[in-house]
Amino acid sequence: MSAAQSRRLPARVAMLIVGLFVMTVGVVLITRSDLGTPPISAVPYVLSLALPFSYGEVMIAFNALLVVVQWPVLRGRFGAAQWLQLVVGTVFGVFIDVSMVLFTWLDPGAYWQRLVVLLIGCVVLAAGIVLEVRAGLAMNPGEGLVAALALRTRREFSALKIAFDVSLVILATGLSLAILHGLVGVREGTVISALLVGLVIRVITALLPSHEG
Numbered sequence: 773m774s775a776a777q778s779r780r781l782p783a784r785v786a787m788l789i790v791g792l793f794v795m796t797v798g799v800v801l802i803t804r805s806d807l808g809t810p811p812i813s814a815v816p817y818v819l820s821l822a823l824p825f826s827y828g829e830v831m832i833a834f835n836a837l838l839v840v841v842q843w844p845v846l847r848g849r850f851g852a853a854q855w856l857q858l859v860v861g862t863v864f865g866v867f868i869d870v871s872m873v874l875f876t877w878l879d880p881g882a883y884w885q886r887l888v889v890l891l892i893g894c895v896v897l898a899a900g901i902v903l904e905v906r907a908g909l910a911m912n913p914g915e916g917l918v919a920a921l922a923l924r925t926r927r928e929f930s931a932l933k934i935a936f937d938v939s940l941v942i943l944a945t946g947l948s949l950a951i952l953h954g955l956v957g958v959r960e961g962t963v964i965s966a967l968l969v970g971l972v973i974r975v976i977t978a979l980l981p982s983h984e985g
Contacts, residue, residue, distance in 0.1 A: 784907045791903030792860065792912075796867035797874075798897025803827075804878045805890035807961030810897065810969070811937035812914045813868075814944035814957050822951040828869030835861025838913035842920045849923070856910040864912060890961045897965070898972035902980070937966055 803809045809817045816830040823830065839858045843850045880886045904912070911919060918936050922929045941958055948956045 784909055787903055788860075788907035788909050789863070791900045791905075791907060792864050793867045793871075793900070794903060795897055795900030795912075796864060796871045798893045798895075798900055799868065800871040800875050801878070801889055801893030801896060802961060802965050803872075803893075803957075804875055805880060805886040805893060805961055807886050807890050808959035808965070809944075809957045809962060810965045811940045811944075811962060812912075814940055814962060815947065817957045818944050818948045818952065821956060822947075826869050827872055828865040828867070830865075831868050832862050832865030835865060835913040838917045842913075842917055845917070845920045845924050853910065854916065857913045857916045860910045861913040890964060891968070894965050894968045895972050898969045899976060901969070901973055902976045906980075941966075 799810055799813050803813070803817060808814075813827075813831065816834045817827060819825075819834075820827040820830040825833075836858060839854055839861065842854050842857075846854070878889065880889050910916075914936070915933070918929060918933050921927075921932050921936075925932070941962055945955065945958045948954065948958060
């Protein structure tokens with residue numbers, strides 16, 4: 773790391789933390805819409821309804837599992853970046869529970885109201901991801917695992933990301949039907965968020981000035 777990058781480190785850490793918090797606000801807004809959850813949080817959400825643990829606590833454990841899975845994938849390349857993902861995943865889980873408390877009051881009734889909350893959540897989630905990426909310090913464990921698989925298989929990140937998200941949705945659906953005896957956490961909002969968040973990220977990125985480091 774250069775001297776200039778070192779001087780910018782506190783600002784980048786702050787950007788990462790803010791980005792993670794904004795991301796969790798987006799995730800919680802989508803969840804509160806009662807139209808589904810984003811693919812990356814679908815499995816933890818379903819499990820949190822079946823286990824005596826909070827949404828955020830299950831998210832922390834799930835993120836830790838995603839980091840551990842990277843070890844046999846990367847083998848000798850498993851290093852500091854993966855351990856940093858563990859920290860990011862833990863902070864993300866804590867922020868999930870904080871955001872859930874902050875938005876306890878939110879309970880949209882009519883379908884159009886839930887749809888508005890869902891769309892706002894998608895925009896907020898996208899904004900948080902942009903901040904996380906621009907901080908340039910660490911990936912969240914979900915993206916980290918996809919990046920590890922892309923490195924190992926030499927396939928495109930985007931293609932593997934789609935396959936990963938679809939796998940999570942299928943797993944969450946199976947768990948919901950098997951444990952909760954109904955479809956919970958996976959609905960049209962899951963598909964909408966999967967499609968819309970990436971588009972909003974592109975729009976926000978195009979509007980923001982370029983940056984270095």
